[in-house]
Amino acid sequence: MPTSIDVIIPSFRLIPETLLPILKLQKPANATIRFYLIADNPDIVIDRSIQNLVDNQTVSLLINKQNMGASATRNRGIEAGHSYWILFLDDDIEVTPDILLTYAQAAEKYPDEIGFIGLVDMPPPPTSFAKAVDADGAMSIFSAARNYESYPWGATANIMIKRSVVGDVRFSSAYPKKGGGEEVDFFLRVRQLNGSKNYKCLPAAYVEHPWWKNGQTDYDRFYRYGIGNSHLGERISQYKWYDFLNTSETLLFSILAAIIALPINLLLSQYIAFFALATVGIEYIVNIVRVQRKTRKIKLVTAFNVMLLRNIYEFGILTGNLSRFRLAGIGERFNYLGNVTKSKIFRFNRYKIIKLILYTAIIISLLLF
Known part of the structure; x- marks a missing residue:
């Protein structure tokens, strides 16, 4: 049975080198694919190579009137689309050419699943700081699809969820604008609406995520994650x-x-x-x-x-x-x-x-x- 997928990509920088391979992904014959690129930067100058793909049918470009942050930007993408499935992707990942085909096949094969967690790999750690992040397991959520058959939440870098199971749940603005905790909150609350059923892991839906700042020391990111996660016990x-x-x-x-x-x-x-x-x-x-x-x-x-x-x-x-x-x-x-x-x-x-x-x-x- 044909299906439809909204691909939601929030972005502040709109870098063509990473976005064009996503927007030009191979489309499965049995699925309607719509891309929603949401620019969370009202002053952004859109590169012509991206602008040329915008037709407001297959590819839509939405520009926030002000910097709204990760949660509100993803919510705008959710509200803009209407497809059966919602696929969240980061704007800086390197995608495999057949990832949409993999997700479409999974949707057809497992129609009762509430969502699918894709695999996010990072290159070998290039610095001592990156080695510490790896040794600590601080980003182990990225590899959940490799280590589990199902999991209660996933990273918005690469995860697909059925629109009908979302209901009124949206990403909360209580979390830091740049992200931290909102993914856990959103996917756990959606999971609660659906009998606490986990999302099926789909390691074949594979992307590679670069090290932030090329692996240079970045404790601010994890401090921000901590601030964001401080809301979880209060909200759930x-x-x-x-x-x-x-x-x-x-x-x-x-x-x-x-x-x-x-x-x-x-x-x-x-x-x-x-x-x-x-x-x-x-x-x-x-x-x-x-x-x-x-x-x-x-x-x-x-x-x-x-x-x-x-x-x-x-x-x-x-x-x-x-x-x-x-x-x-x-x-x-x-x-x-x-x-x-x-x-x-x-x-x-x-x-x-x-x-x-x-x-x-x-x-x-x-x-x-």
Whole structure:
């Protein structure tokens, strides 16, 4: 049975080198394809090579009157189209020529699925920072289609969803304009509307995503992701739970306690300051173990970068909650697998056990000496 697909591509830069291969993709015979290129830049000068493809039938170009951000721009694409399926693609990916054919065949073969998660690969990490991102698994959502048969949410870099299952759900403007958390929120809420059914993974629908800034250090991105994800427990509360304080939270309380204790008891304040310093050391040790398990090698520099990456992300969550005076967000964690579990507090893993052992040793040492 013939189907139809709206391809939604939000873009700020509208770079022809990456957009033209997408707009010129091979179209399957059994599907009607419509491209919606949404420019989130009112001052953009459209390159002639792109403008020549715009016919407002196969390719439509929408230009926002002001910079609206990732969420609102994708929402405009959703509202502009009317096809049976909605395919989200990033504007900077390198597509495989038959990706639309792959999605159309999947739609025909699995008509009862609510959506399909495509595979997003990144080149080998070119820098020490990129190696830390890879070792940490910070972008593991990109490879979900390779590792799972189905998954509860996907990256808008490459995912197709059935329009009828979306209902009134839209990407929320509560998240940062440049993105962070809105994808998790949108796809989990759509999933909830459809009996918590996961999206089918489709590794054959493959794209390659470049390293941002060629892999150069970019902690701001992950700090922003943290700020965005701080909204998740508040907006989708059934998936939140509480755990031991992470390093950022521990440091915050330690520094506040040391300041409060300083005029009262200098020695106590020094002990608390030492505990805060030890917290950083413990975090580093744990990340050495984490990287060793991932790479099978002791990599001290990579472990240090992973520690920075993880804690800047967690600091983003902390500051995101504090900026909204949401103290309930301290110690709050979110289940990205979309599982509602009976245990709402304290979950152990090997890394937490290592931390608890080291913290206990530090506290005992302070008490003895």
